[in-house]
Amino acid sequence: MPIDYAARRARLAPVLGLQPDELLLVGAGRPIPKPELSDQHLPFIAHQEYYYLAGHAEAHGGIIAYDPQAGAWTSFVPEVTEMERVWDGAVQLPGEFLGRFGAWLAARPGRRIALLGAPIDGVAADESLTARVRDALRHARRPKDAGEIELLRRCAAATAEGYAAVQPFLRAGVSERRMQIELEAGFFRGGATKTGYDTIVGVGRQAAVFHGSPSPDRLARDGDFILIDAGGELDRYVIDVTRTYVAGGKPSAFQRDLYAAVKNAHARACARCVPGAEWKDIHFGAAIDLVGSLVDMGVMKGNPSALVEQEAHMLFFPHGVGHMLGLGVRDAGGLEPGRTKDPRPCLRSLRMDLILRPGYVATVEPGLYFIPALLNDPVRREKYRDCVNWSLAEQHLQVGGVRIEDNMLVTEGAPVNLTAAIPQAF
Template sequence: MKPTDEALAERRARVAKRWELTDEVVVLRAGEPSGWSGTDQHFAFLPHPDVAYLAAVGSPGTTLAYDAAAGEWELFGPRFTPERLVWEQPPTPVGRPLDELEEWLAQRSDRTLIELGAGAMMPDVLPAPAETNDESGSDGTAAEAGELAPGAAVLRLSAAVALERMTKDEAELDDIRRAATASTAGFEWVYANAAPGMTERDIQVGMEAQFYAAGAPRVAYDSIVASGSHGAYLHYVYAGDDPLRPATRTIEAGDLLLIDAGAQFGGYASDVTRTMVVGADPTDEQQFLWDLVLSAQQQTIDMCRPGAVWKEVHLAAARILGAGLVEMGLLRGDPTELVTEGAVALFFPHGLGHLLGLSVHDITSVPYSREPSDDPVLAKLGPNRVLERGMVTTVEPGIYFIDALLGDPARREKFAESVVWERADELRGFGGIRIEDDVLVTDGDPEVLTAAIAKPLRIG
């Protein structure tokens, strides 16, 4: 649902408090459409998420301004000329006409102006983060912009908005739940219709049609519909091989089908992955690894509680997966040591999950937390947050047989004692298994927002 005026005022007040500004003027721009090179067409437009969060609107050109001296916010929205209205439907009028922004700024021309949102220039050299929320317990706020170089001020103030966006209010959660409901319709269509002989593209089109029929205005990201060995590419998407003449694979009986897809509603994303065997009973390897991934997901979802350190949740998943790979005869040794040395990461090479909100990988454009780890086991982890009530995170463990990793001579030499290479080579071409849900951190048990989407092992 669209937030009420009172809810928007509360968001803005929290952000202004974090900013700790006294006399500055801040302008947040939603942005303008970006054109396709060499054509008169444009990419689909989405507003900068900070503007969407603080204004709940996002037509191109929409601008939100803040006068720190007065403690007042002003919204400016585009108005179309009669000539433009011949070709395009007008955006919903919001705030003051956008052409009044220039005069509004001119009246404050003696003040420091800080531009945020679309087009804001980040510094080449980043200062220390404003707030880390890591296990050090730091709880700082954005420094006064007047004490910082212009680029650093942009970073600090953008980071402050990001910190507020991390925890979701009821209006945001309502939109994420509606996105999850639309995603449910798409996955239910897959379960009822996917069969050998269909192509990956057939399934993608049928699934996404149900997203739209259920009220979603768009998909949250390019849908991943990967069958067989394609499931070993973590971000396998249609037309990734050749945008002009894309290929699509026909599904055979017994193939694994990995679908990572989600609808969007009100600007908020859902993000769901299911992996199924199509048209045949699972093999022993498919059954074992699917059960292993599901067990890792269930155990780590239960860890998503206030105060949990995300790194520890990720490492718990890696140890569970590592123990299973030892049991299966793919790895040898102690699971904890296999995680530490990086052997498990050959088969689980990504982070356990990410925050979800106005972007499917939410709050990633602002370096609001510590520098990424140079530890190869944790390099893809993302910021090492302490989970808080109101955060929404994905939990998505997986096991993959990736040729680029398993065939690399340097890795084969490094892990000669840890990996049973004969067994691993037998499973090259297997693809991958990932299971993912969207999880709300609460004061009690975690709430799985995508729990209505079933997890069948076999379909078709």
């Protein structure tokens, strides 16, 4: 189902709150030269706000302009040169040539300008207007339309093919890099055009490194946790999934209990993704569930709710429970209109403070980790000396961690797990 960008712009115009004496300009950005003596550039990525309104991924320097006085949108695109046609096979995009933008702007003197996307040479933006319009656009983008949901479903299917392809390689003697290669090849065979972000593969202790890069030198050993956080991309829309497996498929009793703790918290958090739910409540609910399991396992001591209130959960669950997803990772997150950032340290990494609504797509990714940098910190040891069975925690400093992440679509009824087809460990 192709996305009708003209219809999208028409739908959005009234909610941006622009007055007749104002203008909206949205810049695509320009290519960045590689840091070397060559004529090459880094891969161009049009600014997300521009792409959402224009749908042109390759419009170097492109501008979308809206004049509320006329109620009209105008797309200014670069004129393709003969060299670009010959060397790159470039095709001319529809719209007005960029060379006409100056005259268009000069014909509208004295207007306050909201400037979204990338900066535009020679354009001075009104900062307060820009901030207000950006907030309005971000909030309007949060519910995904039918075309976006279809893209995410296709991307989820491609991602599932990658996770299926890597299954035979989740064994001792296989490197993180080899797993990455097999996984990403499966994404591309399934129809993905790119990876949605840098693939994360961590074996053993490395499974507790949130943004670890796969290494050809780290090999899985029998019984190691293998954490994979990866997803495909299709037309700029991204799937973001994490699975944790065990090399050889034979976990220890402690690993099985740790995995079950995360799996239980994950299932309960996914079920809470319904209209009207507060994301912070889902986050804290997951934290209490995780801590409750750690208490049952003898790793933590005390009442789970009280431990979370003390922020002791951050020793083992130091990140947020998830974020918005769609046109890129962490798409259109942030704050509910009218809210300010919650200052509590335990919410520093929570990517959004929103009320869930139909059409929202969010990741749900609770995890438990044994991170030496946190657990060996003397300040934390003293602060939480009565909250943790430190001798037991020390015995498992090499275990790594467990994270399970799925992508949930909020509907009028029960939430839909877009990534349910991707296999879990057990």
